[in-house]
Amino acid sequence: MLTEDEKRELREMAGSASLKEEFRALRRNSRAIEGRLSVDQLIQWLSAMARSCPVPAKPRTFADYPNVKL
Numbered sequence: 001m002l003t004e005d006e007k008r009e010l011r012e013m014a015g016s017a018s019l020k021e022e023f024r025a026l027r028r029n030s031r032a033i034e035g036r037l038s039v040d041q042l043i044q045w046l047s048a049m050a051r052s053c054p055v056p057a058k059p060r061t062f063a064d065y066p067n068v069k070l
Helices: 004-014 017-032 039-052
Strands: none
Touching: 017 039
């Protein structure tokens, strides 16, 4: 269940023209991934992703397995 603050935030995001354009760019770029991407296109896609997910990823520790068989 969403809190009232979360609902308000989603409503604000739904009205954001810049966020809508970023998601359009993500959709266009995800279709282009099936073909060959230039470095510039990849950087544009990664930049759009970074803007839509501004919180940095949490650092994760490396799983130290002494015996791994592939």
